Amino acid sequence: MGYGLPAAIGAAVGNPDAHIFLIDGDGSFNMTLNDLGTVMELQLPIKILIMNDARQQMVHVWQRLFFDNRLVATDNRNPDFVKLAASYGFEAFACEHEGDLAATIEKMIECKGPCLVDFKVVPDICLPMVAPGKALDDMILFGELTLDDDDEHSPTGNSNKQTVKFEGLAPS
Numbered sequence: 001m002g003y004g005l006p007a008a009i010g011a012a013v014g015n016p017d018a019h020i021f022l023i024d025g026d027g028s029f030n031m032t033l034n035d036l037g038t039v040m041e042l043q044l045p046i047k048i049l050i051m052n053d054a055r056q057q058m059v060h061v062w063q064r065l066f067f068d069n070r071l072v073a074t075d076n077r078n079p080d081f082v083k084l085a086a087s088y089g090f091e092a093f094a095c096e097h098e099g100d101l102a103a104t105i106e107k108m109i110e111c112k113g114p115c116l117v118d119f120k121v122v123p124d125i126c127l128p129m130v131a132p133g134k135a136l137d138d139m140i141l142f143g144e145l146t147l148d149d150d151d152e153h154s155p156t157g158n159s160n161k162q163t164v165k166f167e168g169l170a171p172s
Contacts (some may be wrong), residue, residue, distance in 0.1 A: 001056075005048070006102030012044040021047045026078050027056035031077075036088045039114050047108055048090075048116040050081055053123040062123055066132055085116035090104060094118040 004062045012020045027052050034058050039046055043076035054076050085092035095104040095118070108117050127142045 001028040004028055005032040005039075008046050008048070009038055009042075009113050012039075012046050015069060019047070020044070021049065023049045023051065025057065026050055026052040026054065026081075027059075029081075029133050030076065030078065033084065034086065036090070036114075036136045038115075039125065040088050040090070043113065045111075045113050046115075048114070049108070050116065050118050051068065051121050052078065052081065054078060054121075055123050057123045058126040058129075060123070062128070062132075073143075081116060083117040085114075088114075090114045092116040092118070094120065096120045102105055128159075140149045 004022050008020050008022040011018065029048075038044075056076060060071060063069070074143060082092040082094050091113065092115065093099060093104070093107070094158075104117060104119075107113050125145070127144075128139050130139050
């Protein structure tokens, strides 16, 4: 987490003729949003797509699955990313509905300079993942599990998937 924006800056500086797209979660973006100043200073035409579920979802899922549902500090209190980017001189807008996705992407691609889009998304399980203390050979892949329905944001309608209770070498 927190690697996306600095990596996008490096990619844009190292490849000035390339189209650079950063797809970043809101938690990760919050860790480096101060680098928006560098993007503007260097006039890097980076397209920043924030997947904003107002949560550090990967950490949230780990806490649910591996740490006995002890949820700590995974909800984000985000700034208004559109206003933040605009204050740096970026073209910025939000996409709040799936029906607006195609038009939003087209608008973003047409931006000549730096551009930020705040995509409002529903939290979902982050896969693939490796459980604490497990090997990469034990990676959990897409379609292998779902979260319990007690989470208001958990995937629903997947009756062919089983909820998995994880136990392992995770500290508790």
